Each structure stands twice: as C-alpha cells, then as structure tokens.
Amino acid sequence: MTRILVIQGHPDGKEPHLCQSLADVYCDEAQQNGHLVRRIDLAAVTFPLLRSHSEWRQPPSKEIALAQESVAWADHIVLIFPLWLGCMPALLKGFLEQLLRPGFALTESRTGPKPLLTGKTASVIVTMCMPSSLYPLQFRPHELKVLERNVLRLVGIRPLRRMIIGRADKLSLEDRDRWLDKLRLRAAVAG
Template identity: 50%
Template sequence: MAHILLIDAHPDKKEGHLVHALADAYEEGASEDNDVRRINVSDLRFPILHSPEDWLHRKPPVAIREAQQDILWADHLAFFYPLWLGDMPALLKGFLEQVARPGFAIDMSKGFPRKLLTGRSARIVVTMGMPALFYRLVYRAHSLKSLKRNILNFAGITPVRATVVGGVDSETARHRALAEMAVLGRRGR
C-alpha cells in the first residue's frame, strides 16, 4: 500500500472544473489499494514571499507546515492544475515557493544544495484548451519541464511522469482523461 498525496491546484474552488474531476477520478482509483490524502491549494491561506529573506528565514504558516508533513508522509505526489498564461497558476507557484524551503526540500548548509525529498515519485496532470501535441511540439511543454526539473527533481523527487490533457472543451477528451486518471490512480502512478 502506497501513500499518495493529491495536490489539486486549481485556484477556483467552484465545482465543474475538469482539474477537480480529474483529481477526483485519480483519488477514487488510488483509494482502492492505497492510503490517500488530498490538498486543495485553493483552501489554503498563505502569504506570497517577497524576498530571499522571507524564503530562507521566515517560518512558514501553519497550512504550509501541514502540507509539508503530508509531503513527507507521501511516497507519491500527484499534481493537478490548469495551464494559465502558458504556466502553472500563480497560486500553485506561491504554494511551491512556500513549501520548497531550505531545510525541507533542500539542504543548503554545505554550499551545494542537497536533495531532501528523495524516495518519492510524482505525476503532473495539466489541462489546457489547446491540443496537447501542439503544447508539446510548439511550446516544448516548457512550464511542465520547469516544474519537473527545477522544483521536483531539484528536491529529489523522481521519477516524475506527466499527463497533458489538451482540448478540454471536447467531451471525448474529457471522458478519455477521466478514465485514464482512474487507471493511473489505481496503479499509484
């Protein structure tokens, strides 16, 4: 039995968003054989970091410390978010800046950063209106690669797999993606 943490990072709490439905489908599949926890980033309250001193020296708020404990508990993390302005929503970026602090995600005490979140894997699920192939070929999935390489891998989380759900206005694409999430959740991948 794996410990799986879902991170639903759609900034809008309203029901009806595909991101929420995908996270629900993944959670339902994962719950069959795994222990699952979930963070809805839109429910958390935390300040935006404004300086390196904030990141290095300010104590994270309670909601962030609780999220960090969930991350430490997890064997596998599953991130769900919509592509906004070609990148992750600002709320997810702010959450990750708060969570991935020195002493938690990395150890900077010996000069070169040491990865502190090894032994965990991740799945990134991104939704968008454009076709997924267009995003991968034309935009080279730059924001997805940035999250994988510059945040998750940097902290030691590997392997990181990705699912890009394009053409979200298509009912066929939505149904296919929901079915895929249930399967991935059952597999804990």
C-alpha cells in the same frame, strides 16, 4: 500500498472544473485499490506570497507546515493543474515556493542545494485549452521541464509520468470519460 498526496492546483474553488474531477477520480480509484490518499485543494489554502530570500528562510505558516507534513508522509505526489499563459497558475507557483523551503525540501550549502525529499516520486497532470499536440511545438513543454527539473528534481522528487489533456474546455463527454478512464488506470497502480 502506496501513500499518495494529490495536490489539486486549480486556484478557483467556486466553479466546478476538470481539475477537480481529475483529482476526485484519482483519489477514489487509488483508495479503492488499497492506497492511502491525502488531498490538498489549493483554492482552500491561504498563504502570503514570498517577497524575499529572508522570508523563504523563515518558518512556514501553520497551513504550509500541514502541507509539508503531507509531503513528508507521501511516497508519491500527484500535481494536477491548468496551464495558464504557458505556465502553472501563480497560486500554485507561490504554494510550491512556500512549501519547498530550506530545512524541509533542501539544505543550502556553499556547493549548492542538497535535496531532502529523495525517494519520493511524482506525476503531473496538466489541462489546457490549446490542443495538446501544439503544446510541445509552441512551448517545447518548457513549463513541465522547469517543474520537473528545477523544482521536483531539485528537492529529490523523481518525476514519473505526465498526462497532458488538451482542449479541456471543449472535451465531449466521451472524451472526458476516456481521460478519466486513463487516470483510473494510473491511480490503481499509484502512477
């Protein structure tokens, strides 16, 4: 039994979208296979953007502290988000900056940051409007490399898998079901 935290990072909580469906399916399938699951829907989380290094070093808000508690609890973290202008949405980036503060995710020292979230793993699921085959050619998965190396690994979280869903805005029902079936297989084994 694995403790899983699903972070659904689409900032729009009013309109239904593929990221919500992916999170729903992942959570349901993981629970049906005996895993413990918590979920954060980023559109429902309220927090200010950080504007200085001193703000980053301050204690987090109550909502961010609750999210930190879920990260500390989890063995595996699943990040689901759309790619916007080649990057994660600004709200998700702001959330990660709030979440991964000194004293929780890393320690600051003269020799550089030391990770505090070692032993955890993560999977990243990204939706995009461009064909997924063009993403590595145009962006050389820059955003995913930055997320995996400069965010997750920095704090000690080991990236395991990526799922990149291209043409998400034009998926047929059959293609959508195929992606959801692939995700069910991953969720069953907490991957």
